[in-house]
Amino acid sequence: MQQFDHEPPKWALWFLQFYCKPRIREIIEGDAYELFYKRVETDGLTAAKRKFGWDILRFFRPKYIKGLEDINSLNNIAMFKNYFKISVRSLVRQKFFSIINISGLSLGLAACLLIMLYITNELSYDNFHKDVDRVYRIANGQSGQYTPASLGAQSKRDFPEIEEVVRLSGPYDQTFKVNSQIFKEGEGFSADSTFHKIFTVQFLEGNPDKALTEPNSIIITKSLAAKLFPNQEAYGQLLTVGGNSIKVTGVVADPPNNTHFHYNFIESFPHESWITVGNWTGNNFFTYAKLVPGATPESVEAKYPDFVAKYVGPDLVKYTGHANYAEYLAEGGKARTFTLKPMKDLHLYYPHMALGSQGDINNVYIFSAVAFFILLIASINFMNLSTARSAARSKEVGMRKVLGSRRKQLVHQFLVESMLISLVAMILSLGIASLFLDGFNQLANRNFSYSDLLAVDTLSKLLGLVLVVGLLAGSYPAFYLSGFQPLRALKGESKIGGGNVFLRKGLVAFQFAISIFLIISTMVVFSQLRFMGDKKLGFQPEQIMVVKHTGVLEDNLGAFKNQLLQDPNIESISLTDRYVSDRISDWGYTTMEDNPRSFSLMNLFTTDEYLETMGLELVEGRFYSNDLASDSASVVINEATKKALAFDEVLGKKLSRGDGEDYTIIGVVRDFNYASLKRSVEPLILRRMFEDGRMEGDWYGGDFLSLKVTGNFGETVKQVESGWNALVQDEPFDFVFLDDSFNSLYEEERRFGKLFTASSGLAIAIACLGLFALAAFTLERRRKEIAVRKVLGATVKNLTLLVVSDFTKLVVIGAVIAIPVGYWIMNDWLATFAYQININNPLLFLAPVIVVAIIAWLTVGFQSVKTAMGNPVKALRSE
Amino acid sequence: MQRINLGEFEELVLLVVAILNDNAYGISVMEEIEAQTERKINISAVHSALDRLESKEFLKSEVGGATNERGGRRKRFFTVTVAGNKALNFVREQRNRLHEQIPNIDFGLNQYAAI
Numbered sequence: 002m003q004q005f006d007h008e009p010p011k012w013a014l015w016f017l018q019f020y021c022k023p024r025i026r027e028i029i030e031g032d033a034y035e036l037f038y039k040r041v042e043t044d045g046l047t048a049a050k051r052k053f054g055w056d057i058l059r060f061f062r063p064k065y066i067k068g069l070e071d072i073n074s075l076n077n078i079a080m081f082k083n084y085f086k087i088s089v090r091s092l093v094r095q096k097f098f099s100i101i102n103i104s105g106l107s108l109g110l111a112a113c114l115l116i117m118l119y120i121t122n123e124l125s126y127d128n129f130h131k132d133v134d135r136v137y138r139i140a141n142g143q144s145g146q147y148t149p150a151s152l153g154a155q156s157k158r159d160f161p162e163i164e165e166v167v168r169l170s171g172p173y174d175q176t177f178k179v180n181s182q183i184f185k186e187g188e189g190f191s192a193d194s195t196f197h198k199i200f201t202v203q204f205l206e207g208n209p210d211k212a213l214t215e216p217n218s219i220i221i222t223k224s225l226a227a228k229l230f231p232n233q234e235a236y237g238q239l240l241t242v243g244g245n246s247i248k249v250t251g252v253v254a255d256p257p258n259n260t261h262f263h264y265n266f267i268e269s270f271p272h273e274s275w276i277t278v279g280n281w282t283g284n285n286f287f288t289y290a291k292l293v294p295g296a297t298p299e300s301v302e303a304k305y306p307d308f309v310a311k312y313v314g315p316d317l318v319k320y321t322g323h324a325n326y327a328e329y330l331a332e333g334g335k336a337r338t339f340t341l342k343p344m345k346d347l348h349l350y351y352p353h354m355a356l357g358s359q360g361d362i363n364n365v366y367i368f369s370a371v372a373f374f375i376l377l378i379a380s381i382n383f384m385n386l387s388t389a390r391s392a393a394r395s396k397e398v399g400m401r402k403v404l405g406s407r408r409k410q411l412v413h414q415f416l417v418e419s420m421l422i423s424l425v426a427m428i429l430s431l432g433i434a435s436l437f438l439d440g441f442n443q444l445a446n447r448n449f450s451y452s453d454l455l456a457v458d459t460l461s462k463l464l465g466l467v468l469v470v471g472l473l474a475g476s477y478p479a480f481y482l483s484g485f486q487p488l489r490a491l492k493g494e495s496k497i498g499g500g501n502v503f504l505r506k507g508l509v510a511f512q513f514a515i516s517i518f519l520i521i522s523t524m525v526v527f528s529q530l531r532f533m534g535d536k537k538l539g540f541q542p543e544q545i546m547v548v549k550h551t552g553v554l555e556d557n558l559g560a561f562k563n564q565l566l567q568d569p570n571i572e573s574i575s576l577t578d579r580y581v582s583d584r585i586s587d588w589g590y591t592t593m594e595d596n597p598r599s600f601s602l603m604n605l606f607t608t609d610e611y612l613e614t615m616g617l618e619l620v621e622g623r624f625y626s627n628d629l630a631s632d633s634a635s636v637v638i639n640e641a642t643k644k645a646l647a648f649d650e651v652l653g654k655k656l657s658r659g660d661g662e663d664y665t666i667i668g669v670v671r672d673f674n675y676a677s678l679k680r681s682v683e684p685l686i687l688r689r690m691f692e693d694g695r696m697e698g699d700w701y702g703g704d705f706l707s708l709k710v711t712g713n714f715g716e717t718v719k720q721v722e723s724g725w726n727a728l729v730q731d732e733p734f735d736f737v738f739l740d741d742s743f744n745s746l747y748e749e750e751r752r753f754g755k756l757f758t759a760s761s762g763l764a765i766a767i768a769c770l771g772l773f774a775l776a777a778f779t780l781e782r783r784r785k786e787i788a789v790r791k792v793l794g795a796t797v798k799n800l801t802l803l804v805v806s807d808f809t810k811l812v813v814i815g816a817v818i819a820i821p822v823g824y825w826i827m828n829d830w831l832a833t834f835a836y837q838i839n840i841n842n843p844l845l846f847l848a849p850v851i852v853v854a855i856i857a858w859l860t861v862g863f864q865s866v867k868t869a870m871g872n873p874v875k876a877l878r879s880e
Numbered sequence: 881m882q883r884i885n886l887g888e889f890e891e892l893v894l895l896v897v898a899i900l901n902d903n904a905y906g907i908s909v910m911e912e913i914e915a916q917t918e919r920k921i922n923i924s925a926v927h928s929a930l931d932r933l934e935s936k937e938f939l940k941s942e943v944g945g946a947t948n949e950r951g952g953r954r955k956r957f958f959t960v961t962v963a964g965n966k967a968l969n970f971v972r973e974q975r976n977r978l979h980e981q982i983p984n985i986d987f988g989l990n991q992y993a994a995i
Contacts, residue, residue: 027943027953027954028906028927028943028953028954028955028956029927030950030951030953031946031950031951031953031954031955032905032906032907032923032927032950033923034949034950034951034953035907035949035950036907036923038949039949056922056923056924059922059923059924059925060924060927062924062928064928064931
């Protein structure tokens with residue numbers, strides 16, 4: 002019949018299938034079909050289809066809609082209740098194993114929880130800024146952080162893609178005077194008035210558009226306002242900075258912690274001329290740009306080469322001596338350009354460009370790896386113990402199977418059990434994590450609070466993690482245990498309960514490998530740190546005290562210096578514009594030849610006592626003298642510079658800064674480490690500073706006074722401080738000893754070392770827990786064997802060795818895996834240091850193996866001896 | 881006697897099932913009602929009534945008779961139970977009793993007066 006060739010609308014059938022109770026569906030469908038075919042004949046196909054759909058919709062009544070009982074049969078819920086009950090009973094019965102399982106897992110989860118907190122926080126940096134996806138930092142070249150003053154404004158004028166720009170400089174410290182009270186505050190910046198259009202700032206008081214338009218204006222954060230003006234309205238108040246009055250034109254909410262740009266206060270630039278001054282080769286500002294929606298950073302970057310040729314080129318060739326920029330490029334000069342870095346990448350991917358935040362994508366990776374490994378060890382424990390215990394459960398499994406359990410149901414049962422353990426571990430891990438939160442904050446250099454730990458977001462992630470761990474760690478035992486043959490299980494064949502011995506041993510060996518690897522890393526990191534601490538820098542850093550901010554002494558500088566020289570403990574003093582271990586900037590110099598070559602040299606202005614104060618060794622020529630007027634254009638270089646310049650005879654050669662500024666090299670000092678030992682000694686040029694602290698062009702630069710101190714340091718510091726306080730009112734006394742200052746350069750590495758110590762300790766602790774339980778289990782199963790051996794004449798020593806040697810093999814296997822991996826990874830890490838320890842020291846690798854072996858022996862040996870000393874009759878008398 | 885709870889449409893369906901005897905299922909019941917009363921009804925309403933009657937135990941059902949017209953799906957045949965029969969009789973007797981008690985006064989509007 003032709004009418005049966007038609008089909009009713011699919012959607013209606015699908016909908017019916019979706020909602021309808023299965024046992025009624027057939028009848029409803031049948032009636033609907035019958036009507037449909039009849040209507041095809043009488044009403045036509047279209048009407049029949051429409052009516053079919055309508056009928057199906059009319060059947061959508063509570064009576065016919067699937068209920069819970071149709072999705073899951075009620076029986077399953079009852080079974081799950083039973084699984085839960087059995088799980089609790091078996092956990093309680095095997096208290097020892099349960100405690101080890103749960104405590105190991107909760108330690109691992111706690112570590113993961115803390116690390117998860119850290120990683121989530123790292124990845125959230127700067128996301129709170131509106132339009133963060135459109136904000137870019139303009140880098141000088143590929144990653145130079147400082148850019149020319151007019152770059153931002155000119156780019157905005159020339160490129161339609163750029164919506165807004167802002168320049169920042171900082172961070173710096175500033176001393177404020179409020180009603181004769183002095184406050185020294187850090188994290189200060191200067192910014193253009195467009196600041197609030199790039200960054201999201203919440204103004205509590207003041208007009209965002211007007212706040213930074215006038216010179217001598219300042220925006221302060223709410224917390225700084227509360228500190229400077231307690232119980233007062235801060236808005237509109239005046240502050241005194243270095244004799245100038247500055248008006249508070251805005252009070253803003255404190256920026257959140259997760260930003261690369263954390264400020265305490267923001268000042269307007271002194272005046273417009275100051276910031277537009279500076280040619281295109283003077284890089285002093287950070288420039289941020291917000292692109293218009295839809296514009297890509299690549300399209301802006303593509304325009305920069307032409308931009309550079311137009312604006313930067315003419316300024317550049319003034320110093321290089323070329324006729325124009327094209328010639329400069331043709332003769333092999335380095336092309337200048339600018340690139341755009343997304344603001345949200347600054348914290349993790351360009352930490353040197355971040356304004357104060359300390360992030361590193363490598364830390365994120367390392368922390369993740371550590372978390373993963375620790376959790377892996379804990380999960381391995383879990384799997385091992387569950388399979389090892391299977392002998393005790395084999396009868397239960399057999400009985401369940403005989404009574405009609407399907408394999409799937411048994412798998413469910415064991416998964417419920419592992420989930421239960423994981424959930425208990427999760428609750429414990431929250432407690433453990435809050436105990437160690439402070440320690441972790443130090444380790445990660447962050448400030449997490451308990452409320453961060455208990456935030457819904459964190460907890461839901463933890464729950465997700467727990468479910469995954471419970472499922473993964475529980476699935477192997479579940480599938481393994483549920484696979485028992487019921488008959489053999491009920492007969493109590495001991496073999497069946499042994500589990501996959503090979504797999505279990507492999508997992509234990511893997512745990513050892515992770516532990517050994519982590520100890521190797523710890524040892525290498527600390528050896529390197531000690532090596533750097535002991536390294537001869539070329540001077541005595543512990544003898545050099547640097548007094549900061551000597552610029553504020555002004556006319557009293559001479560008096561202060563004279564007063565210091567009276568002190569018998571102070572041998573020598575000299576004034577500098579920077580100090581070693583702190584940031585020293587590089588300046589461009591060119592040689593005076595037919596084909597001038599350009600060099601970028603680290604530039605330090607010092608008075609002539611510097612050689613003596615620092616105890617530097619002169620290799621060639623002489624040091625400049627402040628007494629000789631003719632020495633004003635004399636410079637001293639270090640050996641690295643000499644090597645870079647590659648003259649046969651370096652003394653007497655001239656270097657130029659362009660515009661007729663020429664300097665004659667009159668001496669060479671032996672290389673000394675004036676910066677982090679991560680870098681080798683870079684070319685340095687020492688230039689003369691006048692006794693009154695003036696540098697070239699009468700600029701004042703004498704901001705740091707280096708003192709060579711012998712004898713009693715504490716007393717000397719007190720002397721210097723009282724001398725300072727007598728002369729200076731507005732600036733607190735601030736000083737540093739160079740050895741401390743150098744040490745602080747390795748803060749990151751020290752944290753790294755602590756992280757490895759903590760994680761290797763944790764890894765070993767968890768692995769030992771597992772090992773302890775596993776050994777207990779093994780001995781329990783071999784009790785009769787050991788008793789028989791003893792009866793046949795084996796000594797306690799023989800028996801102990803028998804068990805211990807089993808585990809020692811696993812340590813050896815672990816070592817074989819861990820040593821090459823550790824060597825490879827730590828070699829990579831050491832490559833970031835210019836001065837490094839010799840990693841081919843076998844002690845670095847053998848010691849961790851021995852440590853782990855000893856820990857394993859102690860863990861296993863104690864129990865083995867106990868078992869071996871037992872009375873064999875007790876083990877053998879019952880069968 | 882217990883109270884018999886039978887709605888107007890239910891009564892109609894029950895009667896039709898009784899009339900159709902062996903061939904009472906959703907469609908046939910619907911068509912019979914449509915033919916006898918000239919009411920337009922939806923199949924889902926019939927199903928609903930049949931289900932209600934079954935849950936009141938006035939009907940019982942069995943499944944069978946897959947045919948091509950139904951796309952190979954089976955029918956659910958309904959038959960009237962003893963309780964269903966009793967209920968029909970009860971309702972009928974009650975009606976009759978009530979009808980007989982109507983006084984024979986002709987209001988000129990009362991169509992029942994002629995009965």
